Amino acid sequence: MRCEICGRKIRGKPIRVKIEGSVMDVCTDCSKFGKVQRQPKKPKRTPRKRITRPMEPVYEVLEGYNRIIREAREKRGWSREDLAKKMNEKVSVIHRIEAGRMEPDIKLAKKFEKTLNIKILEKFEEEEIPEASRGSLRGATIGDIARIKKR
Numbered sequence: 001m002r003c004e005i006c007g008r009k010i011r012g013k014p015i016r017v018k019i020e021g022s023v024m025d026v027c028t029d030c031s032k033f034g035k036v037q038r039q040p041k042k043p044k045r046t047p048r049k050r051i052t053r054p055m056e057p058v059y060e061v062l063e064g065y066n067r068i069i070r071e072a073r074e075k076r077g078w079s080r081e082d083l084a085k086k087m088n089e090k091v092s093v094i095h096r097i098e099a100g101r102m103e104p105d106i107k108l109a110k111k112f113e114k115t116l117n118i119k120i121l122e123k124f125e126e127e128e129i130p131e132a133s134r135g136s137l138r139g140a141t142i143g144d145i146a147r148i149k150k151r
Contacts, residue, residue, distance in 0.1 A: 003027040058124045059106050065120040066100040072116040073098075087111050 001010050004024040014025035019034030026034075062068070073083050080098070084091040089108070096102035097112075104112060109121050 001025065003030055005030040005033065059109070059121045060124060061103055061106075061109050062120050062122055065104070065109070066098050068118055068120055069112055069116065070098045072118045076116070083115070087115050 001014055002008065003010055003014070003026045005019075005026050006029070008027055008029075010025070010027045015028060015031040016037040016039065017024055017026050017031050017034035018037050023037060024034075073080070078086075080091050080094045084094045087094075089111070093102070093108075097104055097108075104120075106121065112118065112120060
């Protein structure tokens with residue numbers, strides 16, 4: 001390796017120096033022109049522990065959510081403005097959801113459920129892949145994955 005300042009061949013390990021904002025690898029003679037930079041210590045690698053988490057439930061909004069929401073609102077005698085105020089949402093959002101032009105995300109659907117005391121979310125449990133299958137996915141082919149999906 002050659003010095004980035006004088007061009008001489010560097011014997012041994014080069015010195016990393018910061019000169020006028022640029023970090024360079026230089027020889028010992030040229031290292032006096034800048035500030036020597038410390039080499040960052042390499043982080044120690046610790047083996048990863050396998051953390052098994054319980055499978056989180058997956059929620060899906062029911063079909064006909066818009067009708068359920070509208071009927072529950074009308075049953076209470078609330079206008080869209082009243083519902084929007086109670087939920088701290090925009091009236092336009094309530095209107096689009098009731099018209100079926102917008103599907104509420106999970107957070108908003110939970111707000112509807114709580115405010116109107118209705119049920120518009122369906123809970124699904126994710127299927128856990130058996131431990132034996134997990135290890136085999138490393139070298140899995142598309143055919144293997146298709147067989148796993150078929151089960």
